[in-house]
Amino acid sequence: xxxxxxxxxxxxxxxxxxxxxxxxxxxxxxxxxxxxxxxxxxxxxxxxxxxxxxxxxxxxxxxxxxxxxxxxxxxxxxxxxxxxxxxxxxxxxxxxxxxxxxxxxxxxxxxxxxxxxxxxxxxxxxxxxxxxxxxxxxxxxxxxxxxxxxxxxxxxxxxxxxxxxxxxxxxxxxxxxxxxxxxxxxxxxxxxxxxxxxxxxxxxxxxxxxxxxxxxxxxxxxxxxxxxxxxxxxxxxxxxxxxxxxxxxxxxxxxxxxxxxxxxxxxxxxxxxxxxxxxxxxxxxxxxxxxxxxxxxxxxxxxxxxxxxxxxxxxxxxxxxxxxxxxxxxxxxxxxxxxxxxxxxxxxxxxxxxxxxxxxxxxxxxxxxxxxx
Amino acid sequence: xxxxxxxxxxxxxxxxxxxxxxxxxxxxxxxxxxxxxxxxxxxxxxxxxxxxxxxxxxxxxxxxxxxxxxxxxxxxxxxxxxxxxxxxxxxxxxxxxxxxxxxxxxxxxxxxxxxxxxxxxxxxxxxxxxxxxxxxxxxxxxxxxxxxxxxxxxxxxxxxxxxxxxxxxxxxxxxxxxxxxxxxxxxxxxxxxxxxxxxxxxxxxxxxxxxxxxxxxxxxxxxxxxxxxxxxxxxxxxxxxxxxxxxxxxxxxxxxxxxxxxxxxxxxxxxxxxxxxxx
Numbered sequence: 001x002x003x004x005x006x007x008x009x010x011x012x013x014x015x016x017x018x019x020x021x022x023x024x025x026x027x028x029x030x031x032x033x034x035x036x037x038x039x040x041x042x043x044x045x046x047x048x049x050x051x052x053x054x055x056x057x058x059x060x061x062x063x064x065x066x067x068x069x070x071x072x073x074x075x076x077x078x079x080x081x082x083x084x085x086x087x088x089x090x091x092x093x094x095x096x097x098x099x100x101x102x103x104x105x106x107x108x109x110x111x112x113x114x115x116x117x118x119x120x121x122x123x124x125x126x127x128x129x130x131x132x133x134x135x136x137x138x139x140x141x142x143x144x145x146x147x148x149x150x151x152x153x154x155x156x157x158x159x160x161x162x163x164x165x166x167x168x169x170x171x172x173x174x175x176x177x178x179x180x181x182x183x184x185x186x187x188x189x190x191x192x193x194x195x196x197x198x199x200x201x202x203x204x205x206x207x208x209x210x211x212x213x214x215x216x217x218x219x220x221x222x223x224x225x226x227x228x229x230x231x232x233x234x235x236x237x238x239x240x241x242x243x244x245x246x247x248x249x250x251x252x253x254x255x256x257x258x259x260x261x262x263x264x265x266x267x268x269x270x271x272x273x274x275x276x277x278x279x280x281x282x283x284x285x286x287x288x289x290x291x292x293x294x295x296x297x298x299x300x301x302x303x304x305x306x307x308x309x310x311x312x313x314x315x316x317x318x319x320x321x322x323x324x325x326x327x328x329x330x331x332x333x334x335x336x337x338x339x340x341x342x343x344x345x346x347x348x349x350x351x352x353x354x355x356x357x358x359x360x361x362x363x364x365x366x367x368x369x370x371x372x373x
Numbered sequence: 374x375x376x377x378x379x380x381x382x383x384x385x386x387x388x389x390x391x392x393x394x395x396x397x398x399x400x401x402x403x404x405x406x407x408x409x410x411x412x413x414x415x416x417x418x419x420x421x422x423x424x425x426x427x428x429x430x431x432x433x434x435x436x437x438x439x440x441x442x443x444x445x446x447x448x449x450x451x452x453x454x455x456x457x458x459x460x461x462x463x464x465x466x467x468x469x470x471x472x473x474x475x476x477x478x479x480x481x482x483x484x485x486x487x488x489x490x491x492x493x494x495x496x497x498x499x500x501x502x503x504x505x506x507x508x509x510x511x512x513x514x515x516x517x518x519x520x521x522x523x524x525x526x527x528x529x530x531x532x533x534x535x536x537x538x539x540x541x542x543x544x545x546x547x548x549x550x551x552x553x554x555x556x557x558x559x560x561x562x563x564x565x566x567x568x569x570x571x572x573x574x575x576x577x578x579x580x581x582x583x584x585x586x587x588x589x590x591x592x593x594x595x596x597x598x599x600x601x602x603x604x605x606x607x608x609x610x611x612x613x614x615x616x617x618x619x620x621x622x623x624x625x626x627x628x629x630x631x632x633x634x635x636x637x638x639x640x641x642x643x644x645x646x647x648x649x650x651x652x
Contacts, residue, residue, distance in 0.1 A: 052547050073553035085544035089566045098562075099552030150552070 295341030446605030490528030
């Protein structure tokens with residue numbers, strides 16, 4: 001059981017600041033995933049929590065105890081590295097026993113703990129092998145086993161699946177999921193740039209960009225209610241389609257004219273002060289569907305990527321600077337050059353202001369400025 | 374009709390040429406050693422009359438009397454080589470660990486100073502070293518050579534081990550740190566075992582150096598009980614300059630340990646020197 005609290009945590013390398021004041025609370029037993037593009041600071045944040053990087057300023061507490069100057073091994077944290085970081089000259093058993101031997105735990109207790117972890121991770125037949133004689137997935141399990149045997153309060157995973165092939169990645173992801181279920185009290189922090197891992201594993205996702213937190217929320221919340229354009233485009237594959245336009249009607253329903261040459265009416269309420277301003281309209285590829293009756297817009301197919309169950313359809317029309325993507329059922333006969341009509345349900349529309357922040361649907365009781373006629 | 378393609382003809386020719394070249398190099402290297410070892414079995418007169426013939430009698434008499442002459446030098450060489458190898462490799466490995474894997478202010482400067490020691494010519498340092506060792510009462514002792522061999526070989530050995538350590542993934546240190554290991558434990562239990570190939574290379578290189586070193590051994594030792602094999606052999610040659618059979622036997626005895634060590638460790642030696650080159 002461990003509760004983590006970060007307050008205004010900053011990290012500098014010389015004059016370059018890479019973490020710009022991170023505030024984050026992670027309750028005990030939660031599985032939190034840090035996601036973000038390369039260089040966003042997610043691994044630095046993880047390493048700061050681990051104690052492998054010093055905190056330049058701010059405070060980091062575990063269970064209310066300040067950890068800024070506590071050695072990594074004293075924080076009650078175990079970490080699984082991207083490269084596995086197994087000691088190549090030690091057997092699987094010795095790899096898992098190393099930390100326990102350093103801690104001065106008795107041999108018979110070490111053996112018991114390792115047998116238990118090996119059983120959970122199905123590593124028992126490999127305990128006498130060296131890492132070079134194991135497959136990538138087995139090595140990753142050893143790395144996880146090495147973390148488990150120390151019985152830490154917090155588990156840190158630094159992109160643990162990125163060196164595995166696609167099939168093994170899915171299998172290991174499921175194993176990590178099961179591991180979390182088996183240890184409901186363990187707090188886990190997981191860094192990845194793979195949003196499928198983030199969506200499937202996380203209780204909460206922390207989206208980072210340029211050393212700042214963009215949004216914290218459950219996977220569904222981030223998907224359905226992104227706080228800004230960055231999160232909207234980062235979560236979801238393919239990315240959300242974003243079309244610039246001008247807000248022409250505000251109030252409880254908003255109407256906008258898009259640069260792509262069609263109008264959209266959303267159920268998102270907007271303040272009268274926004275009338276005439278440039279906004280961004282967002283719609284996810286999977287929320288678009290084919291229709292021939294009263295389509296939202298018509299477009300020409302420029303490319304079809306058939307994935308079997310679905311097909312990614314790239315669409316062009318005058319006024320579009322980038323192709324729109326629609327995720328349509330795989331059985332449809334869609335050909336390059338065909339013109340199709342598409343529509344979507346209004347609740348799936350997203351609206352972002354000129355600062356790229358989401359314009360939220362108005363809550364009950366909240367007043368909207370009525371435009372002066 | 375069978376045709377030999379030009380490619381296979383020239384391929385065969387180049388293969389044959391390569392074999393011939395390797396054979397020639399092998400003969401050039403091995404034959405003098407073999408000739409010297411065979412000379413130890415011959416009588417002095419046969420060496421001059423039939424220099425390229427096999428010995429008439431395979432007698433170990435020359436080897437036995439040569440052994441009596443060199444065993445004191447052999448002991449000194451063995452002692453100085455073993456102790457200076459241990460000190461050199463240990464100090465260099467620690468230094469390389471510090472230079473590659475610990476936070477240290479002005480690390481590039483410290484690295485430059487340590488590795489800059491390779492530039493120091495032993496000949497230039499002779500006079501001050503004589504004065505220094507005399508004032509420390511170490512002149513004409515085994516310690517004089519142990520200290521000098523260690524001091525002059527630490528920069529080069531550090532250079533080799535450092536290059537190897539730079540290629541070891543830093544994640545290993547961090548994993549060990551997370552496991553609770555302190556820097557000493559990381560060095561002893563993780564990094565040092567992983568550096569075994571380069572350590573083996575450094576040991577072999579140092580043994581070759583210390584066993585054959587002549588300049589320091591000649592300048593800093595006078596007492597035959599302290600002198601090493603290269604100096605001992607020289608004095609033996611001046612004393613028994615006409616008994617070539619015994620001199621050859623003594624030379625063979627002194628070269629034998631090095632040849633054996635090199636053949637036993639050449640696999641590690643080559644691995645250690647090449648593994649740091651790339652991934």
